[in-house]
Amino acid sequence: MDLDAYVAAHLAEWRRLEELTRRRRLSGPEADELVERYQQVATHLSVVRTSAPDATLIAYLSSLLSRARNRAAGTRTGTWAGVRRFFVGRFPGALYRLRWWWLGTLAANVVVTGVMILWLLGHPDVEQSLLSPEDVEQLVSHDFEDYYSEYAASHFAAQVWVNNAWVSALCIALGVLGLPVVWLLFQNIANLAIIGSIMIRHDHAGHFWGLILPHGLLELTAVFVAGGMGLKLFWSWVEPGELTRTQSLAREGRTAGTVALGLVAVLLVSGVIEAFVTPSGLPTWARVGIGILAEAVFFAYVFVLGRQATWRGETGDLDAVLLEDRVATQA
Template identity: 30%
Template sequence: MRQATFVERRQEGWERLDALLQRAERSTLRALGPDEVAEVGRLYRWVTSDLAFADGRSYDATLRAYLNRLTARAHALVYGGSSEGGASRVARFYTQTFPQEVWRSRWYMLLAVVLFLAPAGLAYYLIHTQPLNAFVLLPADMVAPIHKGLHETNFEPSQAALGAPTLSAFIMTNNIRLAFMAFAGGMTLGFVTVYVLIENGLILGGLAALYVDAGFGRDFWATIAPHGIIELTAVQIAAGAGLVIAGGILAPGRLRRRDALVRNARRAAILIVGVASMLVVAGTIEGFFSPQKFPADVRLAVGGITAVLLVLYFVVPNARRPQLRADSST
């Protein structure tokens, strides 16, 4: 791309960022409204990419110096140039930065959800229609004791799910492992991320089929629901973060592959910090519910409430922000 064309296409964004920075620099970041703060973050990512592109094409030194100064000013504002204290920054991370990055990366998240739920649905169908398929689709050391317990002994419904604490602890531990494997798998071009999503989708769908077909489906879902909704959401976000990293490698766009990887890794880092916090919350809920004998209806209600709260947290506020467009490549 010729330098003149590049400047013509991008100059409006640079000037907008400069105007916002001037306002903030005259006082503090608080001088900007919430939408303008989010816009500064978006424009900062753009100008960082533009600087890398201009450097890569060896454009005029004056242009590169201008972009470098603009990037430095935006970086100082976004990452420490404000008068916010530590508590305010933490609050801003959880109320703005993290949920907005999830929304921005939503197509990666949707792909992760499909790669998890499609195998889950397939496993459920295949085992529901032919129970022996469980020995093909699921690990044998998992299927044998569950199958024996469900079909060869007289369980009380409240004990159906392996013993609720046992199943609950297994699922929680597995989900934590899955989340971080799916995230790290982004560095393998996403192959490991895809593999762990498919494998664990098969496991969840297969377990559901075994318990539902044995008449213990309600107990199964009631055991998972209180903490599982948050955990499974965290897993999809972690996997989406892994796919964001893979996207930087596979589809760098206008940037050099290294620069695209660095940019996307920063985005993924925001996501995985949020995921870790979600898993802490889920663990706290699991620790409260597992030792207690709450009725299934209460457990299911808690799961439903957490699902609603997650939608309110991630979707509703961000869907109203036109500047937070889904971004699958930049």
């Protein structure tokens, strides 16, 4: 490549980007132009590095891109607008893009839980090996219900929120390894299946479902979303597709951060329901109805707002202007 000719052809674009980075204020069209010029110059830097690696020019373009990236970040909308965009765009967009991963995780766990409960009901000797008759009586008559009213509602909501956020965070953090996520999910549903089978066998099925469903629908869905995200993170380096393994893992890792942050809010809602609705004096149908409503709102959030967000190009990843350009950093 003729480096002098290449510089002459694109110097005006570089000077224009430099001018935009120096302006104190940018109008809306100028901010859009800044992002567009940034992407163009990033491509130019990639070409120079690959075809005519001139150290001086590479240093200049790298410095220019760094200033442009910082300037673009500085022209972004305010804090509340950023929060709004997160919950209207990035988070639902990530959930919708990854829907088959967490829906598959959800379906598999529901099926396994159902099979485990049926198997345990057909094998009462397993219950006897796990708990003594006195322990079973205590669980059925007192412990299961008392769990939801042992502490003040506000304290219990915080406790539940922290616990479930921790489980979800582990699913995502250990996702790159794959198998630990499966083990965490299995432990979660095994406890549910054991307690459920004991309550059902002792004629407390209505009591069990009446206390589990109000908060459990949304709570377990959030955990399954985290599990699905963790498995996707694992698969991103096993089968990276058109990206390199590093790029694929980095992209899904950033998306995992988006999902983890969004799930904090989802689990806060389920924690509030578990603390204030589950142990309340409302009739069972009303408490279960609130749980179903919360779950329906979540699915509407994903499949309405999430779908619209993906149409606008949201994936759950960070904006390009906040990242080191992937193309530009390839040698």
